[in-house]
Amino acid sequence: MQVLSVTPEIFPLIKTGGLADVTGALPVALAGKGVAMRTLVPGYPQIMDAFKKKKPVHHYPLLQGGKASVHAAQIAGLDLFVLDAPHLFDRPGGPYGNAAGADWPDNWRRFAALSQVGGDIAGGAVSGYQPDIVHAHDWQSAMTLAYMRYGQAVGTPSMITVHNLAFQGQFGAGIFGELGLPAAAMALDGVEYYGGVGFLKAGLQAAWAITTVSPTYAQEIRSPEFGMGLDGLINMRSVDLYGIVNGIDTEIWNPETDKHLVSNYTARTLKARHPNRTAVEDRFNLDRDDSPIVCVISRLTWQKGMDILATAVDGIVARGARLAILGSGDAGLEGALLAAAARHRGRIGVVVGYDEALSHTMQGGCDAIVIPSRFEPCGLTQLYGLRYGCVPVVARTGGLADTIIDANEAAISAGVATGFQFAPADAGALLHAIRRLVAAHANPAIWTSMQRQGMKADVSWDKSAQKYLELYRLLLSKRAV
Numbered sequence: 001m002q003v004l005s006v007t008p009e010i011f012p013l014i015k016t017g018g019l020a021d022v023t024g025a026l027p028v029a030l031a032g033k034g035v036a037m038r039t040l041v042p043g044y045p046q047i048m049d050a051f052k053k054k055k056p057v058h059h060y061p062l063l064q065g066g067k068a069s070v071h072a073a074q075i076a077g078l079d080l081f082v083l084d085a086p087h088l089f090d091r092p093g094g095p096y097g098n099a100a101g102a103d104w105p106d107n108w109r110r111f112a113a114l115s116q117v118g119g120d121i122a123g124g125a126v127s128g129y130q131p132d133i134v135h136a137h138d139w140q141s142a143m144t145l146a147y148m149r150y151g152q153a154v155g156t157p158s159m160i161t162v163h164n165l166a167f168q169g170q171f172g173a174g175i176f177g178e179l180g181l182p183a184a185a186m187a188l189d190g191v192e193y194y195g196g197v198g199f200l201k202a203g204l205q206a207a208w209a210i211t212t213v214s215p216t217y218a219q220e221i222r223s224p225e226f227g228m229g230l231d232g233l234i235n236m237r238s239v240d241l242y243g244i245v246n247g248i249d250t251e252i253w254n255p256e257t258d259k260h261l262v263s264n265y266t267a268r269t270l271k272a273r274h275p276n277r278t279a280v281e282d283r284f285n286l287d288r289d290d291s292p293i294v295c296v297i298s299r300l301t302w303q304k305g306m307d308i309l310a311t312a313v314d315g316i317v318a319r320g321a322r323l324a325i326l327g328s329g330d331a332g333l334e335g336a337l338l339a340a341a342a343r344h345r346g347r348i349g350v351v352v353g354y355d356e357a358l359s360h361t362m363q364g365g366c367d368a369i370v371i372p373s374r375f376e377p378c379g380l381t382q383l384y385g386l387r388y389g390c391v392p393v394v395a396r397t398g399g400l401a402d403t404i405i406d407a408n409e410a411a412i413s414a415g416v417a418t419g420f421q422f423a424p425a426d427a428g429a430l431l432h433a434i435r436r437l438v439a440a441h442a443n444p445a446i447w448t449s450m451q452r453q454g455m456k457a458d459v460s461w462d463k464s465a466q467k468y469l470e471l472y473r474l475l476l477s478k479r480a481v
Contacts, residue, residue: 284349
């Protein structure tokens with residue numbers, strides 16, 4: 001089965017978040033299941049520099065304001081089509097904005113170009129290649145499905161995965177004339193959205209199937225609270241809506257072999273976690289004692305519930321836990337957490353920024369990880385926590401609700417609990433969960449059982465890849481009809 005994936009980022013070449021992890025892992029996970037996935041990505045400098053032999057398979061004399069070409073390349077075990085369009089992608093900064101973090105003003109043009117090329121490849125533009133299915137990701141590639149719908153590939157099955165509905169790609173109506181779409185596309189059942197052009201909306205309208213990265217999030221986005229203005233359309237398409245939980249790379253995230261850890265361990269040798277715990281205490285200047293260390297590894301934003309955490313920190317310390325916080329984001333939240341660390345020396349430590357190696361050490365040395373997100377399409381840090389015996393404390397939303405079994409009395413008695421859920425997402429509910437955590441941590445039999453139960457959970461890509469494969473097959477059967 002030939003699948004064309006279209007994405008603005010892919011691990012390990014370019015990453016800003018979980019989207020890249022998914023688009024990088026899925027081709028590998030599907031390869032053993034009879035699926036050949038080729039991925040179309042923008043030719044950012046770091047991607048163009050990653051392959052020496054430039055082999056153009058398609059040329060554009062003019063694509064959204066300049067010359068462009070498509071190259072076939074194999075990089076880091078991934079089969080790629082790379083869109084080389086220097087006027088759009090050869091610039092410093094990140095994939096979506098400059099070094100200061102401001103969005104590029106021509107993002108609509110950059111990702112319209114990516115989508116147009118995706119639609120062209122789906123329609124047979126590359127000699128000798130014809131995908132059976134096209135799989136687009138998020139708003140940056142969603143218009144691929146609109147270009148297919150109004151172009152040569154109208155009969156090719158298509159799918160869009162929504163990694164976060166909050167990011168929609170909404171632009172003024174003035175850009176429509178430069179998209180190269182027929183006038184009929186500027187309609188309610190096309191790309192028009194509240195008088196402008198909606199990239200994600202267009203993809204949701206045109207896709208044969210819509211997936212999100214967890215079953216609970218798939219249901220949440222049907223409500224006004226989580227639907228971000230698109231709940232009406234999503235409800236209209238609900239028969240074609242599916243939720244598939246993400247997996248993680250269990251080779252990179254493996255406490256038995258992880259080179260970032262001071263001490264490797266397994267579910268049978270949990271005492272070997274102790275040197276990692278000491279390393280966390282040293283790095284975050286925490287007192288050395290037997291109280292649980294609760295970590296936070298997160299962007300410091302409202303969505304991630306970091307204001308809830310900031311409100312609760314004094315209560316977390318009062319309930320007998322220590323806090324190790326790694327993250328960056330909102331300046332006000334950074335300041336509030338640093339001030340809390342100053343108030344509670346030895347009980348709270350904060351490192352502002354992101355450090356991949358340190359994040360592994362924290363998962364391997366802390367007792368628990370708290371994720372108080374207001375909404376969380378899937379979440380990966382709780383999956384890392386399960387894998388490392390770092391017990392997750394999560395808000396009951398999205399993928400967090402789907403992946404953690406709450407330590408209520410029945411689950412503890414049955415020996416199946418893997419963490420603590422709380423709702424609503426507020427400081428009071430979080431503190432109640434911390435109180436439960438501290439009580440469970442004081443009982444070594446219960447705590448060890450929870451760690452081991454989490455560590456044996458299947459958080460790999462295998463089950464998820466199988467579900468994507470089943471959905472691809474379903475779409476192909478619809479094409480046959």
